[in-house]
Amino acid sequence: MIGAEPLSGYKYGGYHPVHIGDKLHGDRFTILHKLGWGSYATIWLARDSAVLEPRYVALKIIVATLVNTSNEINILQYLRNESKSRIHPGSEHVLGHLDDFRVSGPNGTHHVLVFDVLGPSPDELRNGNEDGEELVWKRSRIISKEVALGIAYLHELGVIHGDLHSSNIAFSVPDLRGTQEAVVIGYLGPIRKYAVPANGKMSHPQYLVEPTSFTKYVLNISEENGAQFPWKIKIFDFGEGSFDFIISIYEIVGQNSVFSSYDNDVDYLCRQYSQRIGQLPERWRAYWSGKELKSRPFEQYLKSDILVDYRELTGDDTNDLSNLLRQMLVLDPKQRSTVHEILGHKWFNPTQSR
Template identity: 30%
Template sequence: MVSVNLFRAARAKILVPSIAAVFFQRPHVRQYHGGQRPGQEYKCGVNAEPLHRYRPGGYHPVVLGDSLSNGRYMVLHKLGWGSYSTTWAAKDQLHDRYVALKISVAEAKRSKEIEILQKLAASPRFHAESSYVNQMLDHFSVVGPNGSHNCLVLELIGPNVSDVIENYCGEDRLPSRTARSISRQVLKGLDYLASNGIRHGGLHSLSERDFIARLGELEMGLVTRQDGKPLSSNVPTHIVRSSSFRNKDIQSLLSSPSIKIIDFGEAFFNFDAPKTLGTPPPVRAPEIVFGDRLDNRIFELVTGQPPFDAVMSTPPILVQQMIELIDDELPSRWKVKWREMESEAVYDEDNWTLQSWMEEVYFDNDKHPEFTREEIRAMAKLIARLMKFEPSLRATPTDILAEPWLK
């Protein structure tokens, strides 16, 4: 995942195996309203993480002002949440700095995240591209009523790119200059990760009041039981809405973006690639669909939508769209499985190519294009180098950084 670095001296979520996927994931895809969820035991008037996940094995109940790790970190605001964690802005009282605390659910699946972040933290910082990857500062465990939770202490940065596009960009896509800049920075960050064998200042002097103001006004809702009985210790007394950054700060970021790659929950080492990966269907690499091992692979930053259909993305439909858009032959080892699923595919009579589809999406009559057709065609050629069926034939981040479009 990729986040814009609002706090430059320290903070758009990245799925490392695929370049295309880094732009598409969001930290809190699901929005629940506690009082409207049928069968919900608890209710709250704030849109945030689902209250039923506050149970043994689930989220740790965090309250603003909580002190963690023997009083070192004081919780100040919520940054966001996901299916497997909540993330909080906190004050590191030992080093007098602001940090992000990512607190996993107690039943979180085993991942390589801490191991990968430790390797990155131990690698030489003279590598210029290391500045594009969020660094782990500390980690510890917190024990609560719902179990034992891993807690990562990370550099504090800004909103993820998908949130910026959705909430601050009028046409649901980034300005051309911003899209080009973020693409370049993401590729540099991925190049740094690859060099480590992995495939995924300014505000520290502010007072706590001014710091919280930069994160947006605090909005909290009281948690109550539907039956009026007292709360159990598994559930927090209040739910905090995730921070919303000030519009003037976002506009400043759009004019001069600085990004970091974050969220290594699905990352892995080259020598230990997983057999499965939790990638959203519209951005899955073909080897995920076909059950092959994973390897490395920019469209949504420029056009505002994924290259493949995000609504009806069953594996057969997704593969058919790939075959239509990718100028490449399906590897022989996948052809038998494709014949088995081909009957469920849906064919498009328009016979799109990657270039024609990019032009169709980008030069929509309702949008105001900033790139020229020549630039979009150049970008289509760039993306085509990434979207090869055979993982070993895909261009590397270093290869793509040499493309004129990114200069």
């Protein structure tokens, strides 16, 4: 079984069939490799011939059913227009799009968004090998702050990212402009194609391509640069707020989910919350059939269940992180800390007086 999108997604209204070497938007973009896929899009590395020296971009080709209903393009265009008149430190941590166009094929008409190429997400880097895991841990405070800055910028513009998690943030990569195509492909690894059974359907591609990422490239650069790791975090893939942010920080720092549940079992989630954080809001209790459990100190939970592998975390650091997460885990949005308040927290500013 390969890590490619399901073949069943190639139907009218679904994915656009793409092959290595295909040209899109006239002859401007040439498909070189696959970078990823999701339930409503495939993402491809392409060479942009609109400039003299080779430039590489990511093309996000959205399923045809969303060509007139996807809100992502509207948000991206709004951000691009607003960014021209605003200066905010978080703007460099939000991935803006470079261009967009439409392409027609056997499955309909598709929106295509053009982005700068991103590196791996913290999840991908951490799962690459032990070096990647250590790199994400050592930079977890910086990664979290850069995500917070990006969210603060979006909130200032009135935009809420409703699907934020650790897979929707990624490291930027240095400009690959001018790099030879063979070198770029070498960073990503070989193109792995998997033949599709011949059935005469024009809606299907001739083969599926296994996605890849710049994980090995990032690890090599980080090893060469040591403490001078050069890449910043970018937020991407806009869905429809702060509670998503707490989940992303928790995943970055603890390599785990803040809560877990099978089949979105509400009772089980409420039981976990009452055990780890404390009582549910009073107005919620009438809707929960379970019994609240005696909670243990959240700091103890962090140390024993989440941070057990990171013994170099000091007592002050653990207390600061626990305090930050508690502020963000308040269920009532009116009582929860704003992202601007969060940015001033000691966890993000360890040199300030305690």
